[in-house]
Amino acid sequence: MRKFLPVDDLARDERFAAITMKERFADQRTALNIDGAAQDKPRTKFRLTPERRDASDGARGLMHGIFVGEIQALEGAGRTCFDFETAGVAKTGTAATESSDMDVPFALKLDMARQCWDEARHVEISVKLSDWMGTEIGQYAENTVLFAAACSNDPVLRLAGVNRALEGLAIDVFTTMKEFGDLAGDPYLEFCEDWMLADEVTHVRMGSDWLRKVTEHDPERRKKALDFQGVVDKLFSYGGTRSDSDESPIGLARRFRSLAGFTDDEVEAINEVSIQALDERKARIAGARAAADHAPAG
Amino acid sequence: MPVTVSPDTFTYVSFEAATIQRIADELVGALGLQDRIVTIAVDETSPLARTDMQIVDGAIAIRAASGAFEDTRKPRQQSETITATALGRVLLRASDRLDGGFGEAPPDEELSLAQVAAWETYCIGRLERLGVHVNRQRWLYNFRNRHGFTDAGDVAFDALWSSPGLTWAQLCAISESALANRAPAATSAPAQP
Numbered sequence: 182m183r184k185f186l187p188v189d190d191l192a193r194d195e196r197f198a199a200i201t202m203k204e205r206f207a208d209q210r211t212a213l214n215i216d217g218a219a220q221d222k223p224r225t226k227f228r229l230t231p232e233r234r235d236a237s238d239g240a241r242g243l244m245h246g247i248f249v250g251e252i253q254a255l256e257g258a259g260r261t262c263f264d265f266e267t268a269g270v271a272k273t274g275t276a277a278t279e280s281s282d283m284d285v286p287f288a289l290k291l292d293m294a295r296q297c298w299d300e301a302r303h304v305e306i307s308v309k310l311s312d313w314m315g316t317e318i319g320q321y322a323e324n325t326v327l328f329a330a331a332c333s334n335d336p337v338l339r340l341a342g343v344n345r346a347l348e349g350l351a352i353d354v355f356t357t358m359k360e361f362g363d364l365a366g367d368p369y370l371e372f373c374e375d376w377m378l379a380d381e382v383t384h385v386r387m388g389s390d391w392l393r394k395v396t397e398h399d400p401e402r403r404k405k406a407l408d409f410q411g412v413v414d415k416l417f418s419y420g421g422t423r424s425d426s427d428e429s430p431i432g433l434a435r436r437f438r439s440l441a442g443f444t445d446d447e448v449e450a451i452n453e454v455s456i457q458a459l460d461e462r463k464a465r466i467a468g469a470r471a472a473a474d475h476a477p478a479g
Numbered sequence: 480m481p482v483t484v485s486p487d488t489f490t491y492v493s494f495e496a497a498t499i500q501r502i503a504d505e506l507v508g509a510l511g512l513q514d515r516i517v518t519i520a521v522d523e524t525s526p527l528a529r530t531d532m533q534i535v536d537g538a539i540a541i542r543a544a545s546g547a548f549e550d551t552r553k554p555r556q557q558s559e560t561i562t563a564t565a566l567g568r569v570l571l572r573a574s575d576r577l578d579g580g581f582g583e584a585p586p587d588e589e590l591s592l593a594q595v596a597a598w599e600t601y602c603i604g605r606l607e608r609l610g611v612h613v614n615r616q617r618w619l620y621n622f623r624n625r626h627g628f629t630d631a632g633d634v635a636f637d638a639l640w641s642s643p644g645l646t647w648a649q650l651c652a653i654s655e656s657a658l659a660n661r662a663p664a665a666t667s668a669p670a671q672p
Contacts, residue, residue, distance in 0.1 A: 198553060208555060211524070212527045232592075234529070237617075240624075314616070314617070315614045315616035315618070315621075322552055322553065365624045366628055367628055470524075
């Protein structure tokens with residue numbers, strides 16, 4: 182079986198349609214208030230709550246995002262089990278037990294295997310919830326940026342990108358959806374999100390613990406991994422989709438992030454990068470529109 | 480009387496004004512609104528799926544954000560089915576207001592979220608019978624979010640969905656029958672803009 186599978190080679194049937202980050206960036210539409218001169222204009226609230234007029238459709242779209250995210254998380258954790266050699270075990274086809282920095286402890290692989298089991302269950306739950314909400318598989322475009330974070334050649338960077346950034350985002354998303362289900366009185370949504378949320382907290386903790394253990398004597402590698410996590414966190418905050426601002430559909434789940442081992446400073450840093458992503462998106466769209474307004478008619 | 484669509488050409492999205500006009504003309508014909516002036520203004524700068532409608536001197540003016548006609552599988556591309564569903568909903572509401580029985584209905588912006596969901600259910604049920612492809616479960620979920628996840632709510636949904644002709648008072652009575660059985664934990668806050 183092929184190792185280090187590129188994101189373009191993910192197996193999907195004809196029901197799925199992919200969208201790239203480049204395509205998302207090319208979309209210059211927004212419902213945000215991007216008029217810098219109108220600072221007194223009230224901000225539009227986009228937090229996903231039942232009070233939103235498009236609440237049920239918003240929840241359906243987010244649920245589909247969770248569904249494809251779970252597929253990619255399963256693929257990422259599975260790849261981490263398979264792509265790297267097990268430390269202290271003879272390499273395939275050789276009798277030697279030469280070690281490499283890229284080898285991973287067996288217990289780490291065991292944790293990733295457990296995560297695969299969880300993610301597969303989450304995919305099944307997500308499919309059933311989508312049925313319940315009236316969404317078909319593949320009804321929304323799939324952004325494969327989550328799996329892209331799991332394509333690093335360094336297992337420590339994968340832990341930072343997948344278990345801390347991606348699964349951290351999952352904590353935020355599941356908390357938002359759990360609260361939505363609770364407020365809307367949807368017993369299945371609230372219950373399922375709560376159980377999946379508990380798993381995500383565990384996945385983040387696993388990532389934090391292994392990141393600390395594997396880089397215990399390698400501060401430079403640890404810094405590189407945390408820097409990579411910062412990049413991924415910003416990608417996952419695309420356009421301010423997730424932040425403390427009520428302009429973001431998804432809030433930061435500070436309590437559950439704390440339970441998962443994030444420090445207050447780390448959560449604040451994610452919030453800052455998310456707000457920055459929101460402001461950057463507003464500025465980019467305002468700039469593009471201004472440029473279009475001043476372009477010569479053709 | 481042909482439907483008028485603006486803008487003629489789109490820059491933020493890959494929509495065709497002629498496609499929107501064709502779909503709208505078909506719906507207008509099916510709903511018996513041929514004698515009405517119908518205009519559709521698309522705000523292509525907004526990705527929201529919102530549609531608003533005003534009736535002025537018998538003319539129907541529809542404003543739609545581009546997300547209302549967008550293919551969710553292919554962002555910025557148009558979906559004919561989604562366009563038909565969005566326009567069908569709003570044209571049926573206009574038809575209800577113009578053809579009687581809904582005279583006492585408040586203006587759209589004053590409708591409660593439950594009233595909006597009940598009216599949409601009534602519209603989408605009729606739209607399905609006109610041959611437009613709809614996902615019934617999607618609209619049941621929308622209705623449940625506003626009326627509670629209860630058996631009484633589902634009975635009310637079925638009544639609205641399958642009814643060929645209701646008055647505003649009858650629609651409200653069905654909606655209220657479901658709300659009366661809603662669990663107390665549910666929210667009843669007013670809509671956000």
